Amino acid sequence: MTVLERPAVAEVSSPIRSRALPWRNPWRRPYVLASITWLYILWSLVPVLIAVQFSFNDGRSRSTWQGFSRQWYCCNEGSVFEDPSMFHSLLNSLILGVATVIVATPLGVALAMGLTRWRSRTSAVANGISLVPLVTPEIVVGSALYLVVVNLYQFVPLGRPAMLLGHVTFTVSYVLVIVRSRLLSIGGEYEEAARDLGANSLQAIRTILLPLLMPAVFASAMIVFATSLDDFVVSQFLFGSADNETVPILLYNAVRAAPTPALNALASILLVGSFLALILAYVALRARRRSGDESALETLADWG
């Protein structure tokens, strides 16, 4: 009986659907929105791809393609690795990034563990303070750090030490957010179990909590590295003299002064550096989640 009824229903409903105007059909494919989205993606990425393309230009122009060459990367006069200021800025950026990771990651992990597991009014206040750097405009952070280093912490020279302090200050919050979300999802049961089995608190942290946190710690270290590599404003307020220029500062100063494709090559190297760090972070997260790429991506999206 039911088998016979089904075609009848279909016959009734299909003429109604076909009579409806196409834009009234809620199940039609969203062509307009889809094209806006893809156009936006092209608009946002193609200029950068063209800039990367010109880093391989066989000539001095940054607007006319003259054939493929690696000359702006290496071993020619004026290439990234032969130009002292460019090579130096690359080195400065790398050293600063690594140093920031080394300081910010343990600081942030300890802060996250402390603030998440320690429940009191003080910890709530500290929690609030530690998230403010995430929403404070960089120009405020940069100028405040500049004024304090120049006027009060005079034992910190402008340059690499001051930049390190600055980078750690705004990246600690990233570590905090990432590690804390992992801590909240782990819950306190594992540590309790460890302590019931006779471990003291430090042992419980070292043998249970830290291994469980490892993917989040690694991912946040990579994100700290990428963020430090990309930072411009805080570095610009604190770099002091030209010896301490990082890559973004050099790009900023050189972009309007008749640059060669070597500048594009330098920017491309920076791009590859931060993407490598990011891919590693993503792989760590994906291994942790084991539920497909989307959720890991969405976690990244939520942290941003």
Added chain:
Amino acid sequence: MPDPVPDKASGHDRATRRLWPALALPGTFWLIALFVVPFYAVMAVAFSGRINIFNEPIPAWSPLEWESSTFTTVITDSFTPSGAYHEVWVRTAIYSFWALVICVAIGYPVAYYTARLAGKRRGLILALILAPWWINYITRMLAWVNLLQDDGYVNKALGWFGIPPHSWLSGSSFTVVWALAYGYLPYFIIPLFASLDRIDQRLLEASRDLGVGSARTFMHVTLPLSRMGLITALVITALPMAGDYYTNTIVSGSPNTSMVGNQIELFLLEGPQKNIGAGLVLLLSLVLMFFMFYYLILTQRASREASR
């Protein structure tokens, strides 16, 4: 007979109680020393009343020494139409406003499509939308400087349609506004995406089942439900945009397009009058804090309504 286990646990609890604050201490100390104190230093310089032999302000560390004359001058120069900084404030507001309008016009459809309609391509689209986030901001601007040069691809493309080349990079407000929108759109889309993604599909289906068309469903269901996400996205984008000074320097470099951030950078890094720079930072922070508080009140009201 007393059970030994609770005793043991409470002994651990005491040790743990001390352990967690001890772990939080270094980070908290760091943020106080390098985030709270620096902000106080801004005030100490802004309210400084004395100068040293280089004509630089001597910070007034004690609030008792605070002298408000410089800061009052900064405020009057900012808010009276003939003031020295009035123009850059107005320009900052206008540029940010139009850049945010572009962000909403482009970012909302993109976030909506990605969150609700992208289907099996969703992961790919999300990755592509997130990519600019990790491309250095200066590099993204540099890419446009390449394209917008007098003999760049943009002018060449316009030439195909018979449009004469335009000099984009010499002080054009149009270029600056679009550059700001281009720079900050990724930061705008993601929070909005997160909020649109959380909307319960069943609410939209219910609206449709009740015979409401797509447009009205959007106006009466989707838009109100994404309101908080939209406001979050606007705040997250507007805060850095208001303090931006590098975008317009890169794509224009002309004093005709200078914003508050340029004035701050100029006074702090290139001149002796750091107290005026600090005063502008303070004023900018106060203006932005006003928006932040408004935002916090809104989020709290929203979460109270949600929990009711």
